[in-house]
Amino acid sequence: MRPDHRSCRQIVLSVWFLLLISTCVLVGQEEILTRIQRVENNLLPPVLIKGEKGWVLKERMKHYMVPGVSVAVFRDFRIEWAKAYGVKDIGTNEPATPSTMFQAASISKPVAVTAALKLVEEGKLKLDDDINKILRTWKLPENEFTEKRKVTPANLMSHTAGLTVSGFPGYEPDEALPTLQQVLDGKSPANTPAVRVNLEPSTRFRYSGGGTTILQLMMMDLEGKAFDQIMKTRVLDPVGMSNSTYRQPLPEDLRSHATTAHRADGSVIKGKVHIYPEQAAAGLWTTPTDLSKFAIEIGLSLKGRSNKILKKETVERMLTPFVADNIGLGFFLDKKGNTVYFQHGGANEGFRCMLMANKEGGYGAAVMVNSDNGQIIGEIMRSIAKEYQWESYLPPEEEIFAVAESVLDRYTGRYLVNPDRVLTVRREGKRLMVDATQPPSFELLPVSERTFIRRDQVLRYTFVVSGQGSAGEMEIQTDAESNKAPRVPAHRRIPYEDLMAGNVEGALSGYRAIKREQPDNFAVSEDRLNSLGYEFLRQKKFREAVGVFSLNAELYPGSANVFDSLGEAYATSGDREGAIRSFRKVLEIDPTHANALAQLRSLGAN
Template structure:
């Protein structure tokens, strides 16, 4: 790894000719929208460029106290843990202990005839690229909550999972019934990542914690990254809060290889710097496309992949726990990365951190004039369509798209970009424009559950209950158990 410098608040490094004062202004300006609602607790931001790290810290580690975070403050990083677990899987492949296409049952003790769908088994790669078909969490059936308050329910969940053992997990795994073929449809699954951790322990005959230390945190000298934060370092750990500022419980340690890791900003910069270099075969393996379209929405080994609007590769991961949110993104061709850690998980916090990191990147590489142009941040196809819709009307979105496709065989509209565009119009209260964009996305990607989910949401906002219900039902047909669609459908059906 290259030597880095790490400075908080006052940045004196030079990054690609940008003066330190400009860098500081870029980051501070990017954080303004994040803190705009006045509810956030603390935030740590790290920027890595050409091996040079710069850091900033805002807010507090503990509400009611003047306790600004620093480079050693420890945050829960949630699902970014899954990228660590996938690095261990890549290590096992590199050592020829496993093959990514192996049936997972090869490494499970006991018989699991249920872990296949119509003869197609779950493979190791399916655990790492989100397509296993396993439920998001085990146990699938939870006891009824006593508390009617969401915060109270999370404390009840904490108690349940604190005593949920590996043996109980494996027992419940016998009860899982797959509803679709593995390898086809990605969906968030803590179960898959937890199982991956257990399989790696079986393969190496070593604990997950020891494997992390041997292959990742030890070599990278990550001294503040733990599954369980030691008592002696608890004073460095930030407190986590929900959207109302209520203190939240710590992540249950049974989350393990799916989301139990805590880390500091400097440790995460070391980790992301190692990923950014792409020197080791294991890192390259983790960043290779395992599902989807690399130009739009691809997945590696628990890393999200796409071609950014400027043609550069973008690789990222995010995480959320009861009281924390985190986001890491790297652009290998730019030798540029951003890490953002936050100790308050508001609704949409991960998206907010993603926007913050993207705004930092945009300010580094594009002028204010370029950034203010309509359609900035979207690929050429979306910009061309926007121009056409502004001239002929958004209700012509599907017609215009078909015309543009006839004129240019290479004309392309990425699903994720259309989804982002639709939500941008929703945020600006331009509901009918959002509706037409989401309808177009369903038209172009009729087998994607997310397109129907977004269309259902805009119909719900518009007060069209019947259309919203219809679309949420379609989501559940394509992706049984989708939590967002299930929750919205339940709410609408009870009205």
């Protein structure tokens, strides 16, 4: 029988075609591996200096004491690669993998908003409805701020409702968990204040996780289901986010797939992770791969190429500024040059993360770490942006200018940035160094004879000189504003420096003077003084901590939080009577304050 030459030819062609495909796949894989290596070896600071090399990822993990990092990169609406580095838990040293779940923190919000927008498409609510006409199991108290405009679902999605409570600290595993209603009313065992309107809705942006928690309750009231089930059926399953869940606390059968939370010093947080009943605001467990799938679906829907969740028209509205230029419905909008990125970051106890996606181009990345130190995320994002040539993402490179040492000497001295912050400029060889009131120090790099930059922040420092003498002031410029810092004598001390030197009374007098002369200055704001008090409390400088907290209570006598902090300082320092007195004052202001009630019980007081 004669051979069939056509069959032989077909076999040869088939084999050749398979070999060609295999070769293309291998070449493609090699190209991706090369790109991964370049990303790993070129982490970049916020300010790029011409000729300077980038950092190595594993060295930066060690520098920041970050146990685990997970990355996913997508291009042309497809995930190109995903890789994890380091470990899930510093105690077990179990390796992290691309399928290891991290807490998404506030990236939970745009995912939750997507489900709410699906309910809008189904006609179950309208974006401009009064939320109190939708809510069934709780109502937002009306007040003078809601007389003219009511709070709407669109306000909740865009942080324009004028609501309080920016974020949530979560709960340790052995702590009692509040209901959503208790969270929203700030009632025990909730550990945050009541969520209330104190700005007129739709007038300006102010971030509020409290508002997202109202959105969560609204969705649960409408659907009559647990929130994690709503999210599973509305978003996670349709997009294929197979390593994601909103279940809080995380069930034991999923715990082995998740990482542990770590402090900035690399230690494991108490209880390993915090629990977030505020699921829409902070409760998503996920991976960079799943977040990338979500961002890709949003991008495809915007182009009309997919509708697994939302229609094109809905996504267009989602990614259109609402009230403020930088926020849509769920996502932040970053305009860079002629392009726009939709993005959201996240920060839970022991976790940091970022999702970044180009609105039109189908490219972006997600990065997650199991650490309170998230600086490495920006460095990784910039490395990815450079490797994949993201449009307008990176700033132009700066070129260093040579300045004579004699000129640098004219700039040395102390400059008053605000009434409680001084920058001390000194020359170190041919470099100009700055010691801030609070560390760390940083280098100023000259881009002209009088203008300097720094690597870690996008700021410009210009020294103003008259004649041939020393600089009389320093001008500090951001993209949005310019502030002048006058030179001050070496002997002049600011209140913070008095505190550091143990001169508590001198420091408190200084803060009182600032409050009299500049009552709205951030240096004497309630939040700043509260943070300052805790700074000294962590250092076990009890006299300084109690002094600052007492001053805060003096300046803000109507705040339950300042007396709660003062009570904690007294209790930590061993002053039981002072602690009881302070916590009782908390209850005079807020009779339902959960922490004050618990502290008084632990102190054996009524």
